[in-house]
Amino acid sequence: MADASAPLLPLVLENVGFAAGGRTILAGIDLRIEPGPRTVIIGPNGAGKSVLMRIMHGLLAPTSGTLRWANPERRGEPRRQAMVFQRPVLLRRSVLGNLLFALAVAGVRSHEREARARAALDRVGLGTFADRPARVLSGGEQQRLALARARMLRPQVLFLDEPTANLDPGATREIESVVQSIHDSGTKIVMITHNLGQARRLGDEILFVDRGRIAERSDVDRFFRHPATAEADAFLKGELPWH
Amino acid sequence: MRHRPRSLCKILPIGQPLRPPPATVNTLSLAFGEAWAMIARADPKLLEIVALSLRVSLSAVVVATLLALPFGAALAVARFRGRDALVVVLNALLGLPAVVVGLAVYLLLSRAGPLGALGILFTPAAMVIAQAVLIFPLIAALARQSVADAWREYAEQLHSLGAGPLASAFALLHDLRFSLVTIVLAAFGRAIAEVGAVMIVGGNIDGFTRVMTTAIALETSKGDLPLALGLGLVLLAIVLALNVGAHLMKERAQRHHG
């Protein structure tokens, strides 16, 4: 039986495809995700970024190809990866209660839970919010809470799907600094964003997804200075390549 | 001197002159009078019947809820062969006539039936069982529907956290607790308003298994329409009060939790 702390990465996708409703959404994805550099996924709407992330996180099964973790998670074991969704899903209980639930599901022993949850809240500046109902928090506060929940679980890999969409610049910067600190603690970051400035600030490498394929992969500086493909070039210039 | 022999009729003042048979027009106003008189006098016989009605139906609701909520939630969250068929059957059971439930429970609990050895036919326990069987499909089907709707919103997050079907089901039930209160209240309403099943399995025994509805049926068949209607008004008032209370609680809690 694999150790619960055995390294997940690298993650290898071979010729992964996904089709639904008679449409091919992803095709021929070959990808290797290594520990370390922050991976930022960008690309036009409907390109298949979210589907790709869901497949990596195990929420969708690819309809073709294979996906392999170095030491895969097993059923019934606590997860070693986490995901933050574009619209955070919080349970209808207190802020603290949401974290306690996640810790319980992760198999953390009950007497450890509260201290760990409170520490996680303090780190995102929600310490005084512990007893408030989670569902009445503002969008930015909810997103911070979702991040706190993900970080508290100490995942090896953290997936983020547009965590700052709909947030104001201040809230966006707060989220970015939390993500940065999660990265600093050794967690692999894989993030989707439409905010190119954010991609530059937070990314080490860029995965450019276009029409269900990985069109380009390079490090941040090179991608923004000299995109290798015409599609990426057009995307950066704000053209509409799908027209 | 007019005798009102049936026990329930002690509710009325004995010794009043025989009043003329009520004309249909004023039956309703008489009913309000009866209802008010019974409540104002806090008639012990009436209180006993009301208390038994509440105890039987609340017990049935507690039993049915404890079984039906997890069942409905599991049906919404778990995937297994034959699930859709089970859902269809469950929804169909909603249309089950109470009398059929009563008959089935009667045959089960009868001395000649499989559970006859319990000896609980014609007791409040039998009525609790009949009402619980009657409302189980209602609670399970409605709970399944609302859990299934919520599941669409929560499924990915719960999967992402690694919650199994059991933890997911209970998390959803907890999140839906305010709408579930409405479902449980509807079930309580059906239980306490039901007459066919409890009449068959309880036997409408005076002072032992006589509840509001069977008392109403009895007074109706005795032609005492104002008294029957009066009892009906008392029943209505009780159910209404319970609903108002639960509604206020739900509103407050919901405002608080968003």
Next chain:
Amino acid sequence: MALNRRAFAALAALALACAPALPLGAQDKSIVVASTTSTEQSGLFGHILPMFTRKTGIAVKVVALGTGQALDVGRRGDADVVFVHDRPAEEKFVAEGYGVDRRDVMYNDFVLVGPKSDPAKAAGKDITAGLKAIAAAKAPFVSRADKSGTHAAELRYFKQAGVDPVAEGKGTWYRETGSGMGPALNTASSMNAYILADRGTWLSFRNRGELRIVVEGDKRMFNPYGVILVNPAKHAHVKQAEARAFMDWLVSAEGQAAIASYKIGGEQLFFPEAKG
């Protein structure tokens, strides 16, 4: 969160409050008597049972059904005593071994009820003449049509009157309701129709409208009641001692006097018939 806990506590308290609703069957000293709606609704039991219970400490739980259903309940062993009024069916019940120790207890009588104006001119002391007049006038007549003892008696009287009401009047003046005595009386009251009823139910019936008794006192309208012990050899759980105590009391001088003393509006409803 605090609110939740309070709601939960309230629910738990409710559940606890409900627990006493489940004294699973076992009562100290009580018997179940399967009887007929007419006996129960007449109020006789409400009058005599407290006397018996006061004397013996045995509670009597009456389940009121049609005669046929009451005998069925006895057959299945769900009652200790059967107290009904259909002598042929009672004798069959005993002959088949479901019951033992049948005793005559009392009788009451049937009455023919009809509109005060008596449009069919049925009034009198002769039930067959009354029914003949109704059939001749094609005046509305409500039948219980529920295979009860009263229904059987009604059909018997029509036969003696030489009238086949189903053939002659079904769908016109002869209305089959398929219901118990009370509901059938409600129907007759609203239609201002004739109907055969037992005196007890009629006397305690409140919704009379324009109805009154038109025929009574015919010897053929007497209606005897018997009490039978459910056979303990067939159903071991039958509470024989308590059940026999009840039957003995019914036919004792004291029980018979109790029955005779029950009156509605000054009228005696049931007449003692026990021999000894």
